[in-house]
Amino acid sequence: MTRTSASPKAFTHDELAAAFQTFEQTVDRAAKTQDWDAWVAHYTDDITYVEHAAGTMHGRDEVREWIYRTMTVFPGSYMTAFPSLWTVIDEPTGRVICELDNPMRDPGDGTIISATNISIVTYAGDGKWSRQEDVYNPLRFVKATLKWCRKAAELGTLDAEAEAWMKQYGDKKTS
Template identity: 80%
Template sequence: MTRPTFSRDELVAAFETFEQTVARAAETKDWDVWVEHYTEDVHYIEHAAGTMHGREQVRTWIRRTMSVFPGSYMTSFPARWTVIDEPTARVICELDNPMRDPGDGTIISATNISIVTYAGDGKWCRQEDVYNPLRFQRAALKWCRKAEELGTLDDEAAAWYAKQQAGTTP
C-alpha cells in the first residue's frame, strides 16, 4: 500500500494547527478538541500507558490523565524543536511539559519526543510518545517539594506526594 504524499507546507500548517489546538486544550481543559485532530482509527502508542486503538480510547485516556495530578498541573505542551519528514508524512518533535508555578516563579518540567503521522485533511493517524517516566516522576516530586516548602501544596498533590514517599522514589 502506498502512503499518500503531502507537501511540506501542508505538514507544517497541519502541525501548527495541531499545536494551537493542544495549547487551547491545555488552557481550557477541554481535551475533546485535541482528540478530534485524530482519525477515528488512530493508533496511539504511549509507552507508560500502552497502545490505544481509535479516537475513543485516546479520549478516555487523555481525560483521565489530564484530570489528576501530575497531568492536571501541566500547563502547556510546546514543541522545543520539530523535524518535518515529508516521505513518511511525520512530524517528530520534542515537547516540553511544564507544570504550573508552585508559587515562586519556578518552572519545573519534563520533556518527551512525539512522532505524529499525518493522514490528510488536518487529521493525524498515529502518534507515539517516547520518554522516560522516571523523569516525569522526578519533576512531579520536585514540584511537590517546592510547593510544600512554599506552603502551596494542595490536597490533591499532597496525596500523590505522600503515596510516592510511602514507596521508593528516585
C-alpha cells in the same frame, strides 16, 4: 486528500507544517481549558496512539478516555502547556517528530519545573493524524513531579491532591 498505506502520494512540507501548527494550537487551547475533545478530533477515527507508560490505544474513544483520565488529575492537571521545543518534518513518511515540554504550573515563586518527551505523529491528510507515539522516561516525569511537590511544600502551596500523590509515590530525594 487522505493518505493510505497504499498511496504513493507524499504530503508537502508546507501541508505538514500547517497541519502541525493547527494541531499545536489546539493542544495549547486544550491545556488552558482542560477541554480535550477538540484535540482528539484531530485524529482519525482509527488512530493508533502509543503511550509507553499507558500502552497502545486504538480509536478516538480510547484516546479520549485516556487523555481525560490523565489530564484531569494530578500531576497531569498541573501541566500548563505542551510546546514543541524543536520539530522535524519528514515528508516521505508524512511524520512530524518533535520534543515536547511539559511544564507544571508555578508552585508559587516563579519556578518552572518540567520534563520532556519525544512525540512522533503521522499525518493522514485533511487535518487528521493517524498515529502518535510518545517516547519518554516515566521516571523523569516522576522526578520532576516530586521536585514540584517539594517546592510547593516549601512554599506552603502544596494542596491535598498533590500531597496525596507525593505520599503515594514517596518523597525520596530524586533530583
